[in-house]
Amino acid sequence: MDAHDPRSADRRYADTLSRLTPVAAVIGLGIQAMTMAALWGRPRAVAVSAAAFVAMMGLNVYLNLVALKRWGPRPTEIVRLVVSVTTAVLTNHYTGWPLPTWLWLPYNGLASDGHRKWNWTTLLSYGVTLDVAALYDHVGFVWPLLFTFLAIAARVFTDARMDVLRALFEESDAQRAALEKVASQLRQAQKLEAVGRLASGIAHEINTPVQFVNDSVSFLCDAVSGYAQVIEAYRARRPDAERVEAEVDLDFITAEAPKALALTKVGLERITAIVRSMRQIAHADGQKMEPLDINQAVTTAVTLAMSECKYVADVETRFEAIPPVVCHGGEILQVLLNLVVNAAHAIGETKKRGRIVVSTELRGDAVRIDVADTGVGIPPELQHRIFEPFFTTKKLGQGTGQGLAIARGAIVRHGGTLGFTTSESGTTFHIELPLDGIGHGRPSLAA
Secondary structure: OOOOOOHHHHHHHHHHHHHHHHHHHHHHHHHHHHHHHOOOOOOOHHHHHHHHHHHHHHHHHHHEEEEEEEHOOOHHHHHHHHHHHHHHHHHHHHHOOHHHHHHHHHHHOOEEEEEEEHHHHHHHHHHHHHHHHHOOOOOOOOOHHHHHHHHHHHHHHHHHHHHHHHHHHHHHHHHHHHHHHHHHHHHHHHHHHHHHHHHHHHHHHHHHHHHHHHHHHHHHHHHHHHHHHHHHHOOOOOHHHHHHHHEEEEEHHHHHHHHHHHHHHHHHHHHHHHHHHHHHHHHHOOOOEEEEEEHHHHHHHHHHHHHHHHEEEEEEEOOOOOOOOOOOOOHHHHHHHHHHHHHHHHHHOOOOOOEEEEEEEEEEOEEEEEEEEOOOOOHHHHOOOOOOOOOOOOOOOOOOOHHHHHHHHHHHHHHOOOEEEOOOOOOEEEEEOOOOOOOOOOOOOOO
């Protein structure tokens, strides 16, 4: 339930009342059973009591399923009250007012549908009418007085209990909203931490293509200048035109200029890809879930993590055709980036070059994403702790221990699972996400 929804407490309150309905029905059956037991030996009285009870049950079903839609809530409840009181008075008059029948008074006092004034109106109308009818039938005043008092006490207790329940729900929603705000701030901080940690590597990644773009452009500037000199010499019909052509090495320029242009294009494309990836990871998450190209998200994460990966591992991607996944794209991209960077760090601990494989596949109505590495693996004694907040096996200053905890929380919020398999030869993290963004989040355990 959305903690930011102001109607959240009301909905939970209503859900609680609806869950109490079966309990109320069982209690009602118990009261009726005791009433019939008290009348046992009087077949007609038992039959009348049972028939009245069944008739009221049928009437309630009709009022709830049909009349409520046709007449509206208040007229329906008035009809229910009038028929209930009339039936109770006539049945008790015929059966001689057996003692268990008075339990219906406190039973009504315990009932609640969230409308306090109407609950009191129903209870007083029911109680006063039964008391007057019982006194008219010379029942005496002890039992009517006692059970009327119990009914009023039950009504007061029920209202107080419901007030406490509503206050607890409202407080719970406020706490949930505060926790969600803190969690959002932690996710944003972890995202900025990840970008900051990769900043120097990303700067180096951009600097490399910038350097050969700069070199290529410098060469092309010289080439254009050489072309201009040759063209000018031939236009002026100068006798040394061929010498000028040889000096500028026109054949070399003509052969190398297309290569320089191609390198420039490759460099600019590389810079564009890095900048686009940085913008995607730094972009604030939207409030709405939207379709995301998972394969493109993996490519973006690999691009951003390349500065961490390229010196320790070869990165391979294996993509299946995956339909768009409805999700919060920023959160999923952050999860993928964390897993790829963690894989690079795990391989770095082996002191030898390894391999990272990121694959996607469609599994029914969900997408499976695997991030596999050939790193050191996770020791058995630590496997149960890796998703704990602030737990990390990295050296001081190399990690805060929030990455996997936040990643798991993000996946579970999307109705998916995050688990892993590990050995001494490496670890594979497994993500499963429902395509439609709807699922029942459940914690995942190490396989």
